[in-house]
Amino acid sequence: xxxxxxxxxxxxxxxxxxxxxxxxxxxxxxxxxxxxxxxxxxxxxxxxxxxxxxxxxxxxxxxxxxxxxxxxxxxxxxxxxxxxxxxxxxxxxxxxxxxxxxxxxxxxxxxxxx
Amino acid sequence: xxxxxxxxxxxxxxxxxxxxxxxxxxxxxxxxxxxxxxxxxxxxxxxxxxxxxxxxxxxxxxxxxxxxxxxxxxxxxxxxxxxxxxxxxxxxxxxxxxxxxxxxxxxxxxxxxxxxx
Numbered sequence: 631x632x633x634x635x636x637x638x639x640x641x642x643x644x645x646x647x648x649x650x651x652x653x654x655x656x657x658x659x660x661x662x663x664x665x666x667x668x669x670x671x672x673x674x675x676x677x678x679x680x681x682x683x684x685x686x687x688x689x690x691x692x693x694x695x696x697x698x699x700x701x702x703x704x705x706x707x708x709x710x711x712x713x714x715x716x717x718x719x720x721x722x723x724x725x726x727x728x729x730x731x732x733x734x735x736x737x738x739x740x741x742x743x744x
Numbered sequence: 745x746x747x748x749x750x751x752x753x754x755x756x757x758x759x760x761x762x763x764x765x766x767x768x769x770x771x772x773x774x775x776x777x778x779x780x781x782x783x784x785x786x787x788x789x790x791x792x793x794x795x796x797x798x799x800x801x802x803x804x805x806x807x808x809x810x811x812x813x814x815x816x817x818x819x820x821x822x823x824x825x826x827x828x829x830x831x832x833x834x835x836x837x838x839x840x841x842x843x844x845x846x847x848x849x850x851x852x853x854x855x856x857x858x859x860x861x
Contacts, residue, residue, distance in 0.1 A: 661847055663847075663848065663849075665849075665851075670853075671853060671854075672748075672835050672837075672851030672852050672853050672854050673789070673835070673849075673851050674851070675848040675849065675850070678847060678848055686848060689848070719787065721789065723789070725847070732779060732791040732794055733791070733849060734791065735781075735788055735789035735790075736788070737786070737787055737788045738787050738788070740787075
C-alpha cells in the first residue's frame, strides 16, 4: 500500500522567500506529525494534528512557521521569510490514533536556504 | 522533560556478528513507550521495534530485540546476525504520558552503524 508521501523532495529557497511543504499521510491515519531534522541530528518535533485539529504546536521554532490540515488528510507546513537556520530535512509522519502505535515516516523534504 | 541519550556516535561491526546499540532515557512519568527507528542513506525513517513501560517481556521482531532494563532506564537494541543492509543510522525515541494528545516522539542523536563484509 501507499506510504506517507512528501513533496517536493528538495527545495532551494533564497533567504526571505516563503515555502510550502506538503505531506500526504497514509489513508485512514488520524494522527499527523511534523519533525525537523538538522544535519547529523535526530528529528525534533514541530507540531501534531489529530484529524484537522492541531493539538500541539509547541515545537514550532517561531511564528514564521505555520502548519495546517484543513480536511484532516493532507497537511502543509509553511515557512515564511525563510532564514539560513531553517535549512534542514522536514519529516512528516502519520499514525493510527492511539498512544502505542508507531509513526510511519515520509521520505522528507530537504530545504536549503541560500 | 524527557530525554533520550545515545552515547555511541558510530559503530563498526563484522557481518554476521550481533550488535548492541545503547539507549538510555530519562522521564518521571510511569507511562511511556520506547521506539527504535532505522534511517538508511535514503533518509526515510523505518520503524523497527516498540516497548511499552508496562510490558513484562522484552520486545522482539525478527532479528531485532529490545533489551529493556527499567531500573537502569535503558532500552538497548540488539541486532542478531548483522547483514550489510543493516548499515544505517539508528535512532532511539520515546513517547511519554498516556494522555490523549500527547503522542509526539523525542529522539536521541542516533548511532551510525556500519557493517563490514
